[in-house]
Amino acid sequence: MRIWGSDRTCWESISSIGASGGLLLMRDEAAFKLYNCYKGDRWMIVSGAALCFGGDFNEILHLEERKGVTTLSASAAEFRTWINDMELIDLPLNDRTYTWFRGQLCSRIDRSLVSLEWLDVYPETRLRSGPRGLSDHCPLVMEDSRRIEGPRPFRSLNSWFTHEGFLRMVKEEWRELGDVQFLQKMKALLEPLRRWHKQHFEDMAERIKKLEEEIRKVDDMVSSGRYDGTTDARRRALVRCCEKWYLRQEMHWKQMSRSQHANEIDRNTRYFHNITSARRRNNRIESLVLNGRLVRNQARIKIAVRDFYKCLYHQEASPRVTFRDGLVNRLEREEAETLEALPSVEEVKKAVWDCESSKSPGSDGYNMYFIKSAGMRLERNSLQL
Template sequence: MLGLLETKREDISKYDIGRIWGNSSVDWEFVESVGAAGGLLLLWDDNVFQKRNCYKGERWLCIEGVLTKNNFQCAYCLVYGAHGRVAKRVVWEELSYIAGLCQIPFCFMGDFNEILQIEDRKGLQSLPGSAEEFKSWVQDMQLVDLPLTDRKFTWFRGQSCSRIDRVLVNIEWVEEFPDIRLKGGPRGLSDHCPLIVEDIRGRGGPRPFRSLDSWFTHEDFLRMVKNEWRTLGEGPFLEKLKALTLPLRQWHKANFSDMENRLTQFEEEIRKLDEKVSEGIYDDTTEARRKALVRFCEKWYIRKEIHWKQMSRSKHARDMDRNTRYFHHIASARRRNNRIDALMIQGRLVRNQARIKHAIRGFYKELYRQEYVPRIGVRDGLLPQIDVVESEALEVLPSAEEIKEAVWDCESSKAPGSDGYNMNFIKKC
């Protein structure tokens, strides 16, 4: 999908599109300019996206359709924001209307001619009123502002710098494409930097082990852990924990890796049974089957909620109602923000993952490198000597009750340790 603003064209021919796109597998829609001002153009590969409807406004262009690869029904809306405060409100109201009309996942992209945060404009001390209204509109629409990964501003003129170009998607879009990234392209002769949305599914390395709270909802989990623990025999506790990660990974893959597919299958089975009932086909077997499917669905809904609540590590998780979508959104945002896609190394922006890993490893090796320092002992007269009673008290091993009290005092589902186990696993196993 390619969106162009300020085309300054009252008409666009197939020849013009061919020069831009480069081949014939293209479809497009445009909003003509008013004289030499404005103009919007959307182009896409018709083998990838199939258009169903198109809606146009003076400052926006929306196409509704389906992405053929994953059968994802969605809408793209190219926006060219107004300059005046009242005119901006009109555009936002029109966008709200068209999003409500389509009722499908939305992607708004373009020049909104407005900022969301103080940091979006160089030298700004407080948000103007129009920016506060824009921020409220984004929140009311429950849109996610995709963060830029490689720059701070997108518009430059003289000494003025702002981020007024952005891509806004709703939560359904993030759920479908959790690994989308937004970066800027070369500005060239324009005042604006082009924005590039990528779907990065590759990982920089093996997935680290992490114990999941949702495992404990499975009736066979604790029995499996006890059996595997016995087979590890005698040995240091930490070594046994490390060895346990392999059977836990295998068990997770067999029982929890296809959570979404299982839910989809159960929901589809329930739908088919509902169709039978609507056609007058109903007996005790149908009712028993439906109740069983509902129980299975409820079980997997709970597991999904627990999983995303843990992944989100939200500070408000205790006080909130069940809201899997909210936790999914927070977890996805954390994953996007924590990923290092590019790193400035010796004044150069590097995107190669191998070089980034090498640089990070070298940095911390140098940071924690032990240098020679004169060692001064406690017997050198700098510290007063403790008495025998205090010495013996320091050497007493903690009791089992004290250890348990310390462990149980820790938050169960927050960040795991370096071994991947959180306190919930230690407490229950």
């Protein structure tokens, strides 16, 4: 209890045999309600409000997880299939490549697999290793490291364009800004977009849950014999609305995951959610080696990264070369006029349309899908007017 720091501590354990085996699972009973615990000689599975599988799986998932191998075994493919079938997420281990050592043999066979429900409860779950000591395995430590990282940056969402009032709002806001420079208009549009998103697109999962509940109530009315002429029409309207939100949610998580492939049969919200969660954890910089020392302090890491890129992109002093030095040929007048000519509207449009839609040309959060879709539809509306 003193180690855990709480009097609500519960644990499950498997005794070690010599230098092998030995598992300890500690939990806060108020945070995780245990339903079942299954134990073997070298493994432990707990089930409760969410799923977490941890321990020595005696198998790898990727070639780089075992030193010196060039191909994956059939059992590795079966292990990967099992993880996918169970819809589990393999928590990344960023501070160590291997977790098991014997002589010159090294492998990553120890891991923690969690369900999506687990990440809903503990979204900041991290995995790190401990000192190996006398064992041939490194202990794995799971922790819920919540950090305050400031406001989230703006990001345009492709799902906005499925809402019938979105372009109308953009058009009205654009007109109210008047004759302002284009980039200033885009910057001024950020706050109206944030307000609109909060009003119409916040808590998509909760909106879907309410619609599904309304559909269930209508079904219950039909089952109990309370049926009138408006019941069927109401159910059709609810189903259409629910399908729209299914599509919006899937578009949202597909964009956030930036996945290029999908199963076309089933809705892929859970799949994209898993990828997005894994990407966020992998992209987080947990530690850096600065001047030979391992640093985990996030404030120091941010300063080090900022200073590195500030130095990298610093403009160095260079000698000024002029035409009189004889190193540069002068352009003819016709060539100079061609270079100074402004690009045509069609040239700009072609350059924009050649860009991949998910890419952002700058750090303002607008991707090319937003620019293409808004520009094309507003142009179509102006032609109709």
